Amino acid sequence: MPSITNNKNIYTLAIESSCDDTSAAVLCNDKVLSNIVAGQKVHEEYGGVVPELASRAHQQNIVPVVEMAIKKAGISKADLNCIAFTQGPGLMGSLLVGGSFAKSLSLGLNIPLLAINHMKAHVLAHFIEEEGYEKPTFPFIALTISGGHTQIIKVSSFFDLEIIGETTDDAVGEAFDKSAKILGLPYPGGPLIDKYAQLGNPKAFPFTKPKVDGLNFSFSGLKTQILYFIQKKVAENENFIAENINDICASIQHTIIEILMDKLKLTVAETGITQITIGGGVSANSGIRKTLKEAETKYGWKTYIPKFEYTTDNAAMIGIVGYYNFLEENFSTSDVVSKARIEF
DSSP, X not given: OOOOOOSSOOEEEEEEOSSSOEEEEEEETXXXXXXXXXXXXXXXXXXXXXXXXXXXXXXXXXXXXXXXXXXXXXXXXXXXXXXXXXXXXXXXXXHHHHHHXXXXXXXXXXXXXXEEEHHHXXXXXXXXXXXXXXXXXXXXXXXXXOSSOEEEEEEEETTEEEEEEEBSSOOHHHHHHHHHHHTTOOSSOHHHHHHHHTTSOTTSSOOOOOOOSTTOBXXXXXXXXXXXXXXXXXXXXXXXXXXXXXXXXXXXXXXXXXXXXXXXXXXXXXXXXXXXXXXXXXXXXXXXXXXXXXXXXXXXXXXXXXXXXXXXXXHHHHHHXXXXXXXXXXXXXXXXXXXXXXXX
C-alpha cells in the first residue's frame, strides 16, 4: 500500500449503502465535490424497507452512482487517494454490496481502504466544509436521531465519541413512522406527520411522556398509547382521523420533541456542555430544528443544525470521517467484515 500522498489535496471516494439509499461522494480534503444518492421506491408498497429488495437495488445502482459521483467531481479514478465505505450498522445485504465494491476498487487502484461507522458519520457530518456554516468545537453533545437509532453522544474529539444515552427499545424515527401507519399515512410517514403538524394545534391531544431514568429514551409505550387513542376515537367517530389529522400530528410531534428536549436539558445539566448538534434522518424534522434553534435564546445553548442533504443517509458524511481517518492512517485491510451491528 502506498504511503500518504504529499500533495496538498486528498481525494476521498465514499460509499454509503447501509439501508435503502445507494450513495457515493467525492471529497477534496473536507470539501464535498459531489454527493449522489439513488433512492429505492420499490419499498413504498410494502410500508417499509424489504432487505432482500434493498440489496438487489444496491447491486443495480452502485456502479452508475459511483461513476456519476466521480464524473461530477471533475476528477478521474486515478486521482483518488482513498476509498471510505460504511462498515455498519445497517442491513447486512445492503452493507455487503457497498463493502464488496469498495474493497474491489481499493485493491484495483492500490489505494487505502477505510471502514466507517455509519452513526459516527452522522455526528461528524458537521465538519464538512460549507461556506457560511460554523462548525462545532470540542467537546459537544450530539443528538443522533434516525429510523433505527436515538442516541446522545459526548464528542471530545474526532476519535473520542461516547454514547451517554440511547433508546431502550424503539428509535424516534420508528415512533414517527409507526404513528403515521396507525393514521393510515403512506410510508415513509415521518415527513408527512411533520407536514400536517405545521397546520395543527400541538396541545389538542395530550399524550403522556414515558418515564425513563437517566439519559435513555423509550418510545414503545408512546406508540402503544397513540394506537389505543386512535382506536378509541375512531370507534366513537369513524371520521375522526380525517377531521383531526393536523391536530393529531401536531400533538404527536410535540410530545416527541418534548421527550428529546427533556433529555437534552438533563444532559447539559449533567455535563456542563452547552454546544448541541443533531444528526440523522429525523433531524430533517422542521419542528425539531425550530425547537433546537429556539433553545439558543431560551437556554443559552449553541446549536448546530446540518444541511438537509447531510441529515439522511448519504456518502458525504462517510467521506468526511474517511478523510480524518486517512490523515491518522487508520486504514482497513481487505478482510474487514461488514457488520449489521457494530461497536460504537
